[in-house]
Every structure is written in structure tokens, then in C-alpha cells.
Amino acid sequence: MGIMTFLRNRAGYVLVGAIAFAIIAFIVGDLIGTGKPFWEASQRVVGTIDGEDISIDEFTPKVDQSVEQFKQQYGGGAVNPQMQAMAVDNAWQTEVARVLLSKEYNRLGLTISGDELFDLLQGTNPSPLILQYFGNPQTGQFxxxxxxxxxxxxxxxxxxxxxxxxxxxxxxxxxxxxxxxxLIRNSVYVSSLEANDEHVNRNKLANFRYVSLNYASILDNTVKLTDADYQAYYDEHKLMFKNPTETRSLEFVNFSIEPTAADSAAVKAQVAKLAEEFKVTPNDSLFAANNSDVKVPFNYIGKGKLDPAVDSVIFNYPAGSFYGPTFSGNSYKLIKVVSSRFSPDSVKARHILLDPAKMGGEAAATKLADSLKSLAQNGANFAELAKKFSVDGSKDSGGDLGTFARGAMVPEFENASFDGNPGDYKVVKSQFGIHLINIQKHIGSSKVAKLAYIEKSLSPSSKTRDAAYRKATTFLNEVKDDNFSELAKKNKYLVSAAENLNPTQGYAAGLENPRQLIRAAYDAKKGEVLPEVYTMDNGFVVARLTNVKPKGQLALSDVKDQIESAVRNQKKAKMLTEKLNSALSGASSIDQVAQKVGQPVNPLQNIVFANPVIPGVAQENKLIGSVFGAQVGKLSKAIEGAAGVYAFVVDGFSNPAPLANTFKQKQVMVEGIAQRSLGQAFQALQDKAEIKDNRVKFY
Structure with missing residues (x-):
């Protein structure tokens, strides 16, 4: 990929400064001329990062670029709401890093000198980016x-x-x-003692036996919790209750728009009629394209590309067969097997791409491609021809496209590559221009089929949707801020909850495509019913804002419901600890303790300190830490754990061989600590900075 390819992906940034300047000039001029208040400009601010405003005009191109990157990453399809939210968040985090790190570089005096820049661009120590765009992919040479x-x-x-x-x-x-x-990495140091401790923690083995009294052995309704119990737990774990961003919670009723029995019957009848017409149509591919909800290219495809229920049988059908109607995956399938044959699993090829627009038209480009084909067939160096004539990014590697399977290329290119023979040169036209393809190798062979494919989804009728919307509207008109649950219960509607929604997330449990609902939640006051019926992919939603948790330290009232289970277990732990300590009193063996409490003795072998998990039970940090600090053969005291209260006796330890390479161990630890430290340093910069995030107003 050359510099043109690199900068095509970032071309939007070239215009950002000029566009932003033009917009600002227009607004300022307009304000001066009309006397509008200048604070209206703040309505265009997506957020403020340590005093620097980020306008929607400069932010939008960066979101668009992030969206395009997601599209490329996930195969070029449509971006769903979750991916859109991730793209927005990615663009925002990039802006936060740009502003905060730039200030930190200045504070630390970090710069790139002219000599360093020269070396990075064209010297003996080129930047990885320069190597990427100007490196020879075959030799690796710059x-x-x-x-x-x-x-x-x-x-x-x-x-x-x-x-x-x-x-x-x-x-x-x-x-x-x-x-x-x-700089961060060089501030990290690991001593030889620390390296040896890490080696021991990961390799020393403990064998022990334990008795446990599980918290589940006490019924929840027998444990009465007081305000003092909640307060004590909250004070002990206060640092756990810092909210990185404001969150909001909703209760809602989703008026489902799932297909009714009548909808199912209507779709089934429609599909049956369609099947009869499909069987006799003279133009299979056109009929399928006009009637299918899902477009499958009329091209040869291999096994593994279709719905599993169809994929498992259709490749056993001979050409001319008809399959369906069959219902699977919420849709009916109708398929005609037009033809089938064996074909390569993948192809290795190279090509030269010509752009007709730069050559005076398609005829001129095709003529040149034919000439290049003749040259290549007569022994000319294809790679050199690609470098000279191709407009594709692959030209720098001699037009090499590597190995690709079906579905990786546009249909015209794919057909030529898979239908030809190794050594062939083929001239084809696609949406990108005129290609000269050289098929270098066919790899593997399996059965492929060309299918005329129709898929009809089982979807709700307009009547079903209208009925659901009327119910939702009626409920919204009747409900008040203080009777949401009661009115829903009276109408036998299910009330669900969406907890701790942050302002930019694109998903919520039980809801599909909830962005508008979440945005509305951030415009409402606690206790208010949101002002409209919100359309989801799976229904119409009426909602009420139940809670607002501010950014920063949360109060006990904000987390009381969240910690109820932990507070109850803490109280159970005191009760069970008293019971287990009583059994330990006077006992000389773990078996006697087990007999007193009526629980079995559980043996464990080869447990390491670095992985404090009791298999099949829980992660028990306190228990495993106590085991590795205990004497062999000595009964422990009661240990309060995550799942219960424990007593144990150590049967023995297996010490590892001495650390053979202390330097290497220290190096591995330094790398891990440095990586974590870099993230922690950036988090510290964010914690120190004043960041105001207004994205919820725009996305």
C-alpha cells in the first residue's frame, strides 16, 4: 500500500481546518450582523477537554472515518447501532488522547527535532509508517x-x-x-527479589484439605439487614463505588411487534404461492432477486455460506433440483440448484488495474490491457508491468493479491479467477476498472453450486405493528410519573429494567437499537416518564427514568440495592465464622471439624498462589493467601471467603527449582508492568483533567 492509499483513508482531515475556518467566519459574521448572542456557538460543542472545545464540525469527519474503519473490519456491511456507538466512542477517546498527551509532551519537553524527523522519513532509522508504505513486501527492505x-x-x-x-x-x-x-518504561524497575517471588508464586504448589460452610446454607429471608450493616460495608469498600461517568436507569414496557399466529399463516400462504411460481419461472435468477428479502449473489458458492439447516443438505442436490419451502432461522427458504461442479477452494493471483477515466474511456483501457496481456504471455515481467501501469495499491508488490477464497473479490474478478486455469491471463471489467488477471495457482477442490435463492422473513404485519403502537400510545397517555408500575401491572404488562446506562452506549438489555431512548433519558429528570413512544427493532417502548447516578463518588443510597447481596453474605459470614470457630475449638484434625459441622473434607492438589481459584466453587483470594502463609499440618482458624467460610490444613508444599534466568524473568515483568503503567498514566491524566462530554446531544 503506497502513500496515496494511506492518505486516501485520511483525506477528510485535509479539509477540516479550511471548513472549520469558513464555518466560524460565517457564524461570527452573521452574529455581528444580526446581533445574535455568541453563546449560541456553544450549542455546536461536542465536548470540552481540559479547556479545548471540540466542535461538531471537526468531530464529525473523525466519527465518519471511525465508522469506515469498522465497516472494513467487519466486511463492509451496514453499521449497526452498537458499532456506531463504538465508532463515536473511538473518535472521542482519540480526541481525549490528542489533547491530553500533547499537553503532557509539552510539559515534559518531549519534541521531535528536525534531524530526528529527517531520519524518521528518509534516514537510517525510518518510522514504521514509512516502512509500511515504502517497504518492499517481498524482501522487507526499505x-x-x-x-x-x-x-x-x-x-x-x-x-x-x-x-x-x-x-x-x-x-x-x-x-x-x-x-x-x-519514558514510562524506563521508570519501571524490578528487583531480583521480586523476580524470584514471582517465580515462586507461579510455580510453588500447595496440597491441602478444607471444610466449608457455604453462605447459601442460610436462607436469605432469615437474615435481617440494618442500616448499620449497609453503612459498615459501604465504608469498608468505599473506593469501589466511584462512577467514571454519570449513568441513568430506566423501567420500561416493551409492546412487542413479534409476528402473530395470523401473521405466520399469511406469510406461509404467500411463500407457498411464491414456490409454485418459482418452480415454473423461465428466469430463475431474476425471479429470486425480485422476491427475496436476503440477496444472495447469483454466483457459485461453497459449503458454509448459508443457513446451517440449508447448508447441510443443498450441496447434495443435483442441478435442476428444487428445495423448499423450509422454515429455519425465522425465515422461509426456496432454492433452485441451477448448476453444480467442483472448484478450487482458493486462488493465488496477481493483477494490473487500469482506470478508464484516466485513459480516455473503457475501450482504450481494454486495448491497453490486451496489449499488456500479450506482453506478459510473451515473457515480459508482470511485476514490472504492474508497477508501471496499475493504479491499485498492490502495484508496489507487483500486483500480488496473495491467496483468496470465494467471496473475497467482486463477482467478475472471482469468476475469472476460479473458472480459469493456472497460468491464464484474463482481461475482465469490474466496478473498479479494467483488470488484467494472472492466475498463478489453484488450491484445494470442493463442490460449489450456483443457486437461485429466495428467503422470506417471518415479520409482523402492519396490522400487528399498528395494534402494538396503539397499546403503547394508550399506556403513555394514561401513565403518570408516580404510577408506572401499578398501571402496567393493572394492564398485565411486563415491566423490565435497563440499569446504569451511560450516555453514549448503543445497547441495553432487552432493547434493540435504543439510542434515541437513551438520549431522551439524559434529557429527563429522575422519576419522569419519557415524553414519547420509542421505536425499537423489536417493539414500541414506554419508559420512566428511575435513577440517576452522578459521576464521582456514589452515595450509599446510590448503591444500596447493588450491595444488598454482599452485605447479607457479610452478615452470614459472621454467623458461620462463629459456628466454624466453635467446631475448631478443641479439634485436633480437619476430619474432626468436618464431623462437628456435618460437612465433607475436600482435598485439593497442585494449587498455585497466582491462580487463587477453588475449582467448581469460586475465586477465593483470602483462602489461598492464607494457605500459602500457613504451616504444614496446622489447623487454620475460620477464613471468610467469597462463597463461604473455610477451615483448612496444609498437607505439603512442592517448591519449584531455583529460577534459572533472573534477567529474563525481570525483563518479562518489566514489560508487563510498563504496559500497565502506560495505561495508568493516561488514566491519571484523564482523572486530573476537566472533561465535559456532550456527545449525548448529538449521537
Whole structure:
């Protein structure tokens, strides 16, 4: 991938400054001319990071770029609400890092000098980014000549100059990040004693037997909790109750729009009629394309691409067969097997892509492709031809596309590659231009089929949707802030809860596509019914805001429901500890203790300190820590754990061999600590900074 490819992905940034300036000039001019209050500009601020406003105009292109990255990562499909929320959050975190780290670099005096930048761009120590875009993928060697040539060309090419400016910014940013990371790393030290302790903690084995009294052995309704119990637990664990961001909770009724029995019958009848028409249609592919809810390309496909219920049988059908209607996965399937054959599992190929728009039209591009084909067939170096004529990013690697399976390329390209033979040269047209393809190798072989495919989803009718919406509207009109649960119960509606929703999340338990609902929750006051019926993918929702937890230290009242189970277990622990200590009194063996409390003795072997888990029970840090601090053969006192109260006796320890390579152990520990420290340092910068996040107003 060359510099053009790199900067195409970031092209939006080139215009951001100019666009932002034009917008600001327009607004300021308009305000001066009309006398509007200047504070209206604050309505365009997505957030403020340590005093720096982030406007919606500069933030939107960065969200768009993040969305495009998600699309590429997940196969280029549509972005769902969860992915959209993640893209927004990714763009925001990038802005937070940009502002805070830039200030930290300045405070620490971290800079990139002119000599360093020269070295990073074209010297003996090039940036990883430069190596990525100007490295030879086959040899791994840095092509300095290509860099110098491109740098010289920018003086005559404004577009290339702008792209180099962007690349230089990225190179400097990465270099500063590396300097900062090295600074953090060099502040970390691990002593030989610490290295040996870590070795022992991960390799020393303990064998012990224990007796436990589980908290579940006491019924919850027999344990009465007081305000003092809650307060004591809260005070002891106060640091656990810091909220990183404001959260809100809802109770809601979801008026489902699931298909009714009548809807199912109607769809079934429609599919049966469609099947009869499909069987006799003269144009299978066109009929399927016009009638299917899910578009499957009319192309050869291999096993594993369809719904499992269909995939398991359809490849056993001969050409000309008809399959269905069959219901699976909430839809009916109708399939005609048009043809089937054996085909390669994957293809290794290379190509030259020509752009007709730059060559005077499609005819001229095709003519050139044919000429290049003749040259290649007569022994010309294909890789050199690709470097000279191709407009694709693969040209720098001689047009090499590597190995790809079906579905990876556009249909025209795929058909030519899989239908031809190794050594063939084929000229094909696609949406990207004119390709000259050289098929280098076919790998594997399996059965593929060309299918005319129809899928009809079982979806609710408009009548069903209208009925659900009327119910939701009626409920919204009748409900008050103080009678939500009572009115729902009276109407036999199920009340569900969505707890601790942060302002930017794109999901909520029991709800599909809830962004508008969450945004409305952040405009409401605690106890209010939200003002409208909200449309989800799975129903119509009426909701009420039940709780608001502020950012920062939460009060006991904010977490009382959350800690109720833990407080009850703490009280049970006191009761069971008293019982177990009584059994331990006068006992000389763990078997006697077990007999007194009526519980079995449980043996455990080969437990390590670094993994404090009782298999099948729980993670028991206090118990395992006590085991490794105990004497062999001595009965312990009662230990309050996560799942119950324990008593134990150690049967023996197995010590590991001495640490053979202390330096290597220290190096591994330093790397881990440095990585955590870098994250902790950035978190400290965020905690110290004043950050106001208004994204919920825009997304």
C-alpha cells in the first residue's frame, strides 16, 4: 500500500481546518450582523477537554472515518447501532488522547527535532509508517529511493504535498508516543527479589484439605439487614463505588411487534404461492432477486455460506433440483440448484488495474490491457508491468493479491479467477476498472453450486405493528410519573429494567437499537416518564427514568440495592465464622471439624498462589493467601471467603527449582508492568483533567 492509499483513508482531515475556518467566519459574521448572542456557538460543542472545545464540525469527519474503519473490519456491511456507538466512542477517546498527551509532551519537553524527523522519513532509522508504505513486501527492505522520489515530486503536486504533510504529522505523533512510552518504561524497575517471588508464586504448589460452610446454607429471608450493616460495608469498600461517568436507569414496557399466529399463516400462504411460481419461472435468477428479502449473489458458492439447516443438505442436490419451502432461522427458504461442479477452494493471483477515466474511456483501457496481456504471455515481467501501469495499491508488490477464497473479490474478478486455469491471463471489467488477471495457482477442490435463492422473513404485519403502537400510545397517555408500575401491572404488562446506562452506549438489555431512548433519558429528570413512544427493532417502548447516578463518588443510597447481596453474605459470614470457630475449638484434625459441622473434607492438589481459584466453587483470594502463609499440618482458624467460610490444613508444599534466568524473568515483568503503567498514566491524566462530554446531544 503506497502513500496515496494511506492518505486516501485520511483525506477528510485535509479539509477540516479550511471548513472549520469558513464555518466560524460565517457564524461570527452573521452574529455581528444580526446581533445574535455568541453563546449560541456553544450549542455546536461536542465536548470540552481540559479547556479545548471540540466542535461538531471537526468531530464529525473523525466519527465518519471511525465508522469506515469498522465497516472494513467487519466486511463492509451496514453499521449497526452498537458499532456506531463504538465508532463515536473511538473518535472521542482519540480526541481525549490528542489533547491530553500533547499537553503532557509539552510539559515534559518531549519534541521531535528536525534531524530526528529527517531520519524518521528518509534516514537510517525510518518510522514504521514509512516502512509500511515504502517497504518492499517481498524482501522487507526499505525503498529509500522511492521516498526521496516522492518527496521531490511533492513540489510540483499540491495534492501529494498535502498528503505528505498528513503523513509527517502521523510520523511525528507516533514518534512522540514512543518517546513517552519509553519514558514510562524506563521508570519501571524490578528487583531480583521480586523476580524470584514471582517465580515462586507461579510455580510453588500447595496440597491441602478444607471444610466449608457455604453462605447459601442460610436462607436469605432469615437474615435481617440494618442500616448499620449497609453503612459498615459501604465504608469498608468505599473506593469501589466511584462512577467514571454519570449513568441513568430506566423501567420500561416493551409492546412487542413479534409476528402473530395470523401473521405466520399469511406469510406461509404467500411463500407457498411464491414456490409454485418459482418452480415454473423461465428466469430463475431474476425471479429470486425480485422476491427475496436476503440477496444472495447469483454466483457459485461453497459449503458454509448459508443457513446451517440449508447448508447441510443443498450441496447434495443435483442441478435442476428444487428445495423448499423450509422454515429455519425465522425465515422461509426456496432454492433452485441451477448448476453444480467442483472448484478450487482458493486462488493465488496477481493483477494490473487500469482506470478508464484516466485513459480516455473503457475501450482504450481494454486495448491497453490486451496489449499488456500479450506482453506478459510473451515473457515480459508482470511485476514490472504492474508497477508501471496499475493504479491499485498492490502495484508496489507487483500486483500480488496473495491467496483468496470465494467471496473475497467482486463477482467478475472471482469468476475469472476460479473458472480459469493456472497460468491464464484474463482481461475482465469490474466496478473498479479494467483488470488484467494472472492466475498463478489453484488450491484445494470442493463442490460449489450456483443457486437461485429466495428467503422470506417471518415479520409482523402492519396490522400487528399498528395494534402494538396503539397499546403503547394508550399506556403513555394514561401513565403518570408516580404510577408506572401499578398501571402496567393493572394492564398485565411486563415491566423490565435497563440499569446504569451511560450516555453514549448503543445497547441495553432487552432493547434493540435504543439510542434515541437513551438520549431522551439524559434529557429527563429522575422519576419522569419519557415524553414519547420509542421505536425499537423489536417493539414500541414506554419508559420512566428511575435513577440517576452522578459521576464521582456514589452515595450509599446510590448503591444500596447493588450491595444488598454482599452485605447479607457479610452478615452470614459472621454467623458461620462463629459456628466454624466453635467446631475448631478443641479439634485436633480437619476430619474432626468436618464431623462437628456435618460437612465433607475436600482435598485439593497442585494449587498455585497466582491462580487463587477453588475449582467448581469460586475465586477465593483470602483462602489461598492464607494457605500459602500457613504451616504444614496446622489447623487454620475460620477464613471468610467469597462463597463461604473455610477451615483448612496444609498437607505439603512442592517448591519449584531455583529460577534459572533472573534477567529474563525481570525483563518479562518489566514489560508487563510498563504496559500497565502506560495505561495508568493516561488514566491519571484523564482523572486530573476537566472533561465535559456532550456527545449525548448529538449521537
Amino acid at each position: 525503498d529509500r529511493a522511492a521516498v526521496i522520489s516522492s518527496l521531490k515530486a511533492q513540489s510540483k503536486d499540491a495534492n501529494l504535498r498535502a498528503q505528505w504533510n498528513l503523513l509527517q504529522v502521523e510520523v511525528e505523533k507516533q514518534a512522540l508516543q514512543q518517546k513517552y512510552a519509553n
